[in-house]
Amino acid sequence: MVTSTAEGTSQGRGATAPRLWGGLGAFLHRHWYAYAMVIPVVVVVGVIVLIPLLQNIYFSFTNINDSTIANPVLDRPARYEVVGLDNYGNVLSGDPSYGDFYDILVRTLLWTFGSVVFHYLFGLVLAVMLNRTLKGRGLYRVLLILPWAVPAFVSAFAWRYLFNADYGLFNAGLRGIGVADPPTWLGQSNLAMFAVIVVNIWLGVPFTMVALLGGLQSIPNELYEAAEIDGATPWQRFANVTLPGLRSVSATVILLGVIWTFNVFSVIFLITGTNNPNTRILITYAFERFFSGSTRDYAIAATYGVLTLSMLLVFTTIYLRVLRRQGEEAW
Amino acid sequence: MQRSTFRIVVAAGAAIGLAALAGCGGSSTPAESDSGTVVFWDTSGPDETPVFSRIAQDCAQKGGYKVQVEQVPFAQAKNNFKTAAQGGQGPDVLRTDVGWVAELAKLGLLADLSDTDAAKDTGDYNSLAVASTKYDGKTYGVPQVIDTMGLYYNKKLLNAAGVAPPKTYDEIKAASAKLGGDKTIFINPGSYYALPFIYSAGADLVDPATKKITVSSPKAVEGLQAAKGLLDAKAARTSLDSANAYNNIEAAFKAGEVAMIVNGPWAYSGYLKAPSFSDKASLGVTAVPGPTGPGKAPQGGHDYTIRQGTKAKPSSLKFIQCMSSTESQVEVSKSLGLIPTRKTALDNADAKASGGVAAFGPLLDSNTQARPSVPEYSALIDGGGPLAPSYLALLGGTKDAKAAADEAAQAFGPLLPGYTSG
DSSP states (O other), X not given: OHHHHHHHTOXXXXXXXXXXXXXHHHHHHXXXXXXXXXXXXXXXXXXXXXXXXXXXXXXXXXXXXXXXXOBTTTTBOOOOOBOTTHHHHHHHTTOGGGTXXXXXXXXXXXXXXXXXXXXXXXXXXXXXXXXXXXXXXXXXXXXXXXXXXXXXXXXXXXHHHHHOTTTOHHHHHHHHTTOSSOOOTTSSSHHHHHHHHHXXXXXXXXXXXXXXXXXXXXXXXXXXXXXXXXXXXXXHXXXXXXXXXXXXXXXXXXHHHHHHHHTOOHHHHXXXXXXXXXXXXXXXXXXXXXXXXXXXXXXXXXXXXXXXXXXXXXXXXXXXHHHHHTTXXXX | OHHHHHHHHHHHHHHHHHHHHHHHHOOOOOOSOBOSEEEEEEOOOTTTHHHHHHHHHHHHHHHTSEEEEEEOOHHHHXXXXXXXXXXXXXXXXXXXXXXXXXHHHHTTOBOOOTTSHHHHOOTTBOHHHHHHTEETTEEOEEEEEEEOOEEEXXXXXXXXXXXXXXXXXXXXXXXXXXXXXXXXXXXXXXGGGGHHHHHHTTOOSEETTTTEEOTTSHHHHHHHHHHHHHHHTTSEEEOOOHHHHHHHHHHHHHTTSSSEEEEOGGGHHHHHTSGGGSSGGGEEEEOOOBSSSOOOEEOEEEEEEEBTTOSBHHHHHHHHHHHTSXXXXXXXXXXXXXXXXXXXXXXXXXXXXSHHHHHHHHHHHHSEEOOOOOTTHHHHHSTTSTHHHHHHHHHHTSSOHHHHHHHHHHHHXXXXXXXXXX
C-alpha cells in the first residue's frame, strides 16, 4: 500500500525514504522466498552474535563490573552508568594498570604473524611433499593430521610438561648433552612467548596443510606438463605454476589464520596461565580483566574486545581490498 | 541491494533484541522452600576430599537430607562460584577460603546467617576463625579449619648434614653449605608464599587504617629482598615456570631433592604418602624463618558458606552445622592433620595426637598474623592477581625488589578504590 502512494510523490524534499521503502516492497515481493529461507539464520546470528556484540559495545562505554551489574536473583538493580570514552582513554594511554596496551599489542602481533607465517610455510612444504605419489602417503597424511585431531587442551598440557623447567623432556635432553643451566621456558621472559608460539604452530599446521593440499590437487596436471615441455626447472614450475594456482586458497587460509590466531585463547591460557605478562595478548588480557580481581572489570574487558574487533575489521578490509586490486576474490 | 539487505538484518536484530529484553524482565523471587538436596562444592585437595565427602554423607544420613559433593579445584572455585551465583546457579554450600568471605559477601552472593543458630553458637570457636566469617558486622559462614604456614623439613637430610632447623634467613644460608647449596630450600613463587617474607619483616601489602598501599614500603621491600637474597646466596632454588611450579616443588620435596619448603597443613597428609616420609618421624615442621628469629605466616583457613538464593537453605544450614561439629572436626583432624576451629575439638586427645595438629597448632599462637579484613585483599594475592607477576619478576631477577614492589603497588591501585600509594 505504501508502495503505490510513494511512487507518485517521488519528486521533492523528503521523498527519499518512501522511495526506498517502495523499492524494498518490490524487492521483497520478488525475493520473499529466499528471505524466508534465510530468516532462521538471521535469527540465530542475531541472538548469539549481534545482540551480545551490541551489548559489548555499549558496556565499553560504561563502568560496569560485578558489583554494579543488575542481578535479578538477588533483587539488585543495575547501578552502572555511562562514562563516555573513559575506558578507551585509560586503555589507549598505555597505563600499566589498564594492561600496558601497546606492549600487549606488540606481543599480539608477534604471536599472530609468528604463528601464521610458519603455519603457512610448514603447511606449504608438507602439502607439496604429500602431493606427489610416494609409498605410504596415506599413513603420512594421517600422522600429519593428528595434531589437529587431538583435542587442543590435551596437546597444550602435553607441551606444558615437555617445557617444564625442572622435569620436562626438553630440559632433560639439554642436560643430557651437557647444558648445565637449561632455560626456564615458561617463565618470566620472552622465551615463554616463543614457547607458546611453537605450540600454536604445531597445532595449526595441519589445517593449513590440508587446505593447501586441496588447492594443489585442483591445479590441472596439464599446466605442469606444458611447463615441463617448455623446459621449466622444478623451481620455475613451483614459482610459476604452483604458487599462482594456490593464490586464492592461500588468501583464504592466511586471512582465516590471522583472525583465528589473533583470538586464540586456549593455548596461552592452558600453557602459561593468564597471569604471565610475557605471554599476554589482547584476548587473554580481556579474559584476565573479566575474571580476576575482586570486582570483575567487565567494562575494561569489553573495551579490549571492541578494540580487538576494530583492529581485525581494519585488517580484513585492507587485506581484501589489496587482494581485489590484484584481481583475486578471497571468497 | 546490499543496503536493503543490511537494513533487514538490523531490523531483525533489533526486533529480536527487544523480544529478549522483554523475556528477561519478569522473574520473581521464590518463597523460601527446601529442595532437600544440598549441593556442596568441596575445594579441598585430592588427598583431603575423600574424608570430607565421607563426613558429608554421614551428616546427610543423620540429618535426613541429601548431599551431593562436587569437587572443584581450589584455584578455580572462587571464579566459578561468582559466575554461577550471579546467575542464581551454583552450589548451596561452598567451602570458602577465609580470604574470599568478605569479597563474596560484599557482592551479595552469600546468605546472611546472622539470625540463625550458626551465628549464635560461636563461643567454642577460635576467635580468629570466627572473625573470618564476618563482614560488615554480619555473619556469613561457619569456620571449617584454620591454618597457617610453617617450614617443612626433611629430618633425615638435616640430620645427615648435621644442621638444626633454621630460624633465620642467615641460618638457612649457613646450612646450605652442608645441604648442597640450592638443595636447601625450594621457594614457592606463588604470591601467597611471598606473604611470610613480607609479614616477617613487619610489613603488609596494605594498611586499611590509613588506606595506604604498603607493599612498596621500605619494610616490605626488605622482606621481598630476603627471598631474593636466599636465591642470590645459592641457598635456595625456585621455579619460575609458574604453571608447573607448585607440582614441581611438591615433587622435589617428596623425592628428597630439597630439604625444606614452606607450606601449610593442607599439604601434610600428602607428604606422609611419599616414600621418603614413610617413617612419619622424618617429616618435621617448625615456624617459618624470619630476619632475626622465627617469622610470621598469614592466617588462613576455610569456612562453610551458603549461597544467597539457595533453594535448600534450612538443609544447608543443618549441613554446615553438622560439618563443623566437634565430632566432624575431630574426624578431619585425625584423618588429615588439619587444625580444628573448635576448642573442644582441639582439646580432643585423638585430634591432638594427629601429626599435623601437633605440628601447626603451636604456630597459630605465636607465628601467625591475621590478614587485614579488606574485601579486595584476596584478589591481590590470587594466582591471577597483581602481586604474582611482580614477585616472579623479582625472583627471576628481571626487576630488583624496589622496582617489583613499585610495580605491584601500581597494579594494586585500580583494585583498591580509595587507597593511596605510600
